Amino acid sequence: xxxxxxxxxxxxxxxxxxxxxxxxxxxxxxxxxxxxIEDTSEIIQLAHxxxxxxxxxxxxxxxxxxxQEEFFQSNLSFNLxxxxxxxxxxxxxxxxxxTRSEGQFEFTEELKEFKKEARFVDSLFNHLVGxxxxxxxxxxxxxxxxxxxxxxxxxxxxxxxxxxxxxxKHEKDYIIxxxxxxxxxxxxxxxxxxxxISNRNIPDTRKDSVLIKIRSYERHFNELVDLDNTIGINTxxxxxxxxxxxxxxxxxxxxxxxxxxxxxxxxxxxxxxxxFGVIVSALILISLITSYFISxxxxxxxxxxxxxxxxxxxxDFTLEEEYPLTKSHDEVGILSKNFKVxxxxxxxxxxxxxxKVAERTxxxxxxxEKLRAVNQSNKRFVPDNFLKLxxxxxxxxxxxxxxxxxxxxxxxxxxxxFTKISENLSPQENLDFINAYxxxxxxxxxxxxxxxxxxxxxxxMALFPENPESAIESALEFKEAIIHFNQTLNAKGMDGIRIxxxxxxxxxxxxxxxxxxxxxxxxxSDAVNLSSRIEGLTKVxxxxxIITDESIMYIKDKKQFHFRFLDYxxxxxxxxxxxxxxxxxxxxxxxxxxxxxxxxxxxxxxxRDFKAASKIFEKIIMKYPNDVPSKxxxxxxxxxxxxxxxxxxxxxxxxxxx
Numbered sequence: 001x002x003x004x005x006x007x008x009x010x011x012x013x014x015x016x017x018x019x020x021x022x023x024x025x026x027x028x029x030x031x032x033x034x035x036x037i038e039d040t041s042e043i044i045q046l047a048h049x050x051x052x053x054x055x056x057x058x059x060x061x062x063x064x065x066x067x068q069e070e071f072f073q074s075n076l077s078f079n080l081x082x083x084x085x086x087x088x089x090x091x092x093x094x095x096x097x098x099t100r101s102e103g104q105f106e107f108t109e110e111l112k113e114f115k116k117e118a119r120f121v122d123s124l125f126n127h128l129v130g131x132x133x134x135x136x137x138x139x140x141x142x143x144x145x146x147x148x149x150x151x152x153x154x155x156x157x158x159x160x161x162x163x164x165x166x167x168x169k170h171e172k173d174y175i176i177x178x179x180x181x182x183x184x185x186x187x188x189x190x191x192x193x194x195x196x197i198s199n200r201n202i203p204d205t206r207k208d209s210v211l212i213k214i215r216s217y218e219r220h221f222n223e224l225v226d227l228d229n230t231i232g233i234n235t236x237x238x239x240x241x242x243x244x245x246x247x248x249x250x251x252x253x254x255x256x257x258x259x260x261x262x263x264x265x266x267x268x269x270x271x272x273x274x275x276f277g278v279i280v281s282a283l284i285l286i287s288l289i290t291s292y293f294i295s296x297x298x299x300x301x302x303x304x305x306x307x308x309x310x311x312x313x314x315x316d317f318t319l320e321e322e323y324p325l326t327k328s329h330d331e332v333g334i335l336s337k338n339f340k341v342x343x344x345x346x347x348x349x350x351x352x353x354x355x356k357v358a359e360r361t362x363x364x365x366x367x368x369e370k371l372r373a374v375n376q377s378n379k380r381f382v383p384d385n386f387l388k389l390x391x392x393x394x395x396x397x398x399x400x401x402x403x404x405x406x407x408x409x410x411x412x413x414x415x416x417x418f419t420k421i422s423e424n425l426s427p428q429e430n431l432d433f434i435n436a437y438x439x440x441x442x443x444x445x446x447x448x449x450x451x452x453x454x455x456x457x458x459x460x461m462a463l464f465p466e467n468p469e470s471a472i473e474s475a476l477e478f479k480e481a482i483i484h485f486n487q488t489l490n491a492k493g494m495d496g497i498r499i500x501x502x503x504x505x506x507x508x509x510x511x512x513x514x515x516x517x518x519x520x521x522x523x524x525s526d527a528v529n530l531s532s533r534i535e536g537l538t539k540v541x542x543x544x545x546i547i548t549d550e551s552i553m554y555i556k557d558k559k560q561f562h563f564r565f566l567d568y569x570x571x572x573x574x575x576x577x578x579x580x581x582x583x584x585x586x587x588x589x590x591x592x593x594x595x596x597x598x599x600x601x602x603x604x605x606x607x608r609d610f611k612a613a614s615k616i617f618e619k620i621i622m623k624y625p626n627d628v629p630s631k632x633x634x635x636x637x638x639x640x641x642x643x644x645x646x647x648x649x650x651x652x653x654x655x656x657x658x
Contacts, residue, residue: 015290019283019286019287019290020287022283023280023283023284023287026276026279026280026283027276027280029276030272030276034269034272036100037265037268037269037272038265039100040097040100040261041261041262041265043093043096043097043100044093044094044097044257044258044261045258046093047089047090047093047094047097047254048254048255048258050086050087050089050090050093051086051090051118051250051251051254053082053086053089054083054086054087054090055247055251057079057080057082057083057086058079058083058125058243058247060079060082061077061079061080061083061129062132062233062240064079065077065078065079065080066132066137067137068137069137069138069139069140071133071137072133072136072137072138072140072141073140075133080129083122083125087118087122090118091115091118094111094114094115097111098111098112110253110256110257110260111257113253114250114253114254114257117246117249117250117253118250120246121243121246121247121250124239124242124243124246125243127239128231128239128240128243131227131230131231131239132231134227135224135227135228135231142220142223142224142227143175143224145216145220146171146217146220146221146224149213149216149217149220150164150167150168150171150217152213153167153210153213153214153217156210156213158197158200158202158206158207158210159193159210163189163193166189167186167189167190167217170182170185170186170189171186171221174186174225175224178228178234178235183221183222183225186218186221187218187222190214190217190218193214194211194214194215197210197211197214198211403509403510403512404509404510405507405508405509405510406465406507406508406510407505407506407507407508407554408463408464408465408505408506408508408527409463409464409467409468409470409471409503409504409505409551409554410461410462410463410464410503410504410505410506410508410523410525410527410528410531411445411450411460411461411462411463411464411471411474411475411501411502411503411531412459412460412461412501412502412531412532412534412535413441413459413460413462413475413478413499413500413501413502413535414458414459414460414499414500414501414535414536415437415458415459415497415498415499416497416498416499416500416539418457418458418497421433421495421497434457434458436485436488437458437485437497438455438460440481440482440484440485441460441478441481441499442460444474444477444478444481445460445462445474447474448464448470448471448473448474448477449464449465449466449470450462450463450464450470450471450474451463453523459535461523461528461531461532462474463508463510463523467554467555467556468503468505468547468551468552468554468555469555469556469560471503471551472503472547472555472561472583475501475503475544475545475583476545476583476585476586478499478501478544478545479544479585482496482497482498482499485497498544499544500535500536500538500539500543500544500545500546501535501538501544501545501546502531502532502533502534502535502536502537502538502545502546502547503531503534503545503546503547503548503551503583504527504530504531504534504547504548504550504551505527505548505550505551505553505554506525506526506527506530506550507525507527508523508524508525508527508528509523509524509525510522510523526574529573529574530548530571530574530578533571533572533573533574533655534546534547534548534571534580536571536655537566537569537571537580537655540632540655541566541567541582541628541629541632542628542629542631542632543566543582543628543629544583544585545582545583546566546580546581546582546583547563547580547581547582547583548578548579548580548581549578549579549580549581550578552581561583561584562583562584562585562586562588562591562592562595563581563582563583563584564581564582564584564591564595564598564599564629565579565581565582565599565602566580566581566582566629567579567580567629567632567653568580568651568652568653569652569653569654569655570652570653570654570655571655572655577652582629590623590624590627591624591627594620594623594624594627597616597619597620598616598617598620598627598629598630600616601613601616601617601620601630601633602633604616605633605636605637605651606651608646608649610637610640610641611637611641613633613637614634614637614638614641617630617631617633617634617637618634621634
């Protein structure tokens with residue numbers, strides 16, 4: 001019927017395409033049905049959410065707006081406006097669900113009943129709002145009239161201040177506690193006062209004015225009591241109780257509708273899946289049978305030729321066996337003849353290319369090995385952590401101006417009196433000394449998630465991206481590393497060293513600076529300078545490690561470390577003062593045990609009780625002579641006491657040196 005492959009393929013292709021078009025059409029119908037069901041379910045969920053927002057706005061109004069003068073001035077409230085919006089949205093979504101369901105869901109009556117209940121709740125709430133407005137607040141409405149009457153009575157000469165204060169006390173006690181005992185006491189005192197005023201020798205005109213104002217005070221107070229009983233916010237009764245009960249019932253109702261909607265949706269989806277699954281499976285089966293028939297009738301010659309080509313490729317393009325050419329005059333026959341010509345040409349050329357490929361492969365392997373060695377060397381100068389923070393995978397991706405911003409903890413650590421140590425060493429010995437010291441310290445930093453940003457002579461600047469806890473743990477572990485390093489120095493006849501560490505957390509910018517021909521990574525931030533200054537304070541206060549209060553704020557569990565307040569300082573280059581603390585080792589038992597006594601002395605100092613502070617610090621120094629911060633405070637107290645005046649005294653210490 002068809003003489004060429006093109007005609008045969010076109011016919012069977014049209015058969016296959018027709019089957020797939022039917023499948024696609026069914027898929028669209030299926031997706032449309034699913035979307036209707038999904039949209040209806042989602043709309044009901046949205047109606048539920050809007051209802052919850054409506055009830056939340058009611059609670060916000062009762063909690064906040066009823067104590068705002070703006071509501072009683074204008075009878076308007078932002079939360080009341082939100083109530084109207086959320087109620088309208090709820091009704092709109094319910095109407096939309098009723099329209100879109102079209103018999104898919106069987107809950108029309110439940111939704112209509114819910115709308116009816118919502119209108120009832122809204123009317124009940126509006127009635128409650130009206131009563132709250134009438135009740136008033138401060139100078140408005142009933143409470144305002146009570147206050148006005150009370151102020152009039154306070155200014156009257158006929159009533160003593162004690163009598164009016166007693167009335168006001170019962171009035172305030174009732175408003176705060178909402179207990180009837182205060183109402184009874186108030187009314188009893190009113191009756192007694194009316195009798196007393198009536199029996200006094202007072203001009204009739206004045207007596208009538210006072211009695212009228214007393215009865216007005218009584219009437220307005222009892223009106224407030226009646227309103228509170230009707231509203232029932234404080235006693236969980238009255239209109240508020242009815243409103244809460246109705247809202248709870250409606251919440252159960254809408255939850256039931258949501259559950260029924262979900263169950264109905266699952267059932268409808270199941271039926272749709274079965275129905276369309278059977279039809280699509282049948283069409284797919286037809287398509288598979290058609291495809292198999294096509295492959296048998298059309299592709300067998302191509303498969304044979306493909307197998308021969310595969311054998312030719314597997315032989316590394318050296319197969320000399322001739323392919324038995326098909327006798328057909330179709331495209332396969334022409335392809336077979338052309339392949340014979342191609343095969344002969346490839347066999348003659350492949351040997352030459354194989355030799356060239358082998359040579360090039362060896363060159364690439366050598367270059368790759370050199371590049372790997374260069375990359376490993378580059379990592380020593382630009383840490384992987386820095387690359388990760390910049391979002392780069394390797395150093396060749398870094399360009400001028402690459403930067404990222406983040407909150408990090410910066411640590412500076414420095415060897416004490418290193419200049420004096422280096423004077424007795426040769427340049428090479430100095431370098432060996434620093435490298436041996438860094439070999440002890442750097443692994444501690446890296447083991448806690450930190451990385452080195454810079455080596456500045458004998459100083460180290462490290463960054464901790466995760467949290468300040470890692471920096472503190474590193475600083476505490478430095479002690480063991482320094483002990484081990486000092487043992488090595490002692491074995492060589494050298495004195496041990498001490499280090500100081502400063503820790504601060506702040507916002508940093510990490511990036512690259514320089515020119516296109518010479519780049520360097522750097523950190524730009526006030527936090528870096530401040531951390532360096534904090535490290536310098538360890539010399540002033542004679543401690544090993546100082547941390548700022550800004551770092552302490554980031555610590556989740558502060559009880560895992562021991563901190564001792566040092567001072568309020570203003571360091572060089574910074575205008576705002578900061579609070580600094582000493583980080584105590586767990587084996588610093590002297591400082592830990594005397595911490596409370598020490599902090600009592602600090603409090604006395606900042607409260608300007610310098611004599612008491614001086615006595616406390618003197619006792620600490622006598623017991624612990626090496627407590628430098630106590631000596632610092634003792635010296636300050638002594639100087640202030642000798643001056644005999646605190647004029648010009650500032651509790652903030654200006655540190656002008658690093």
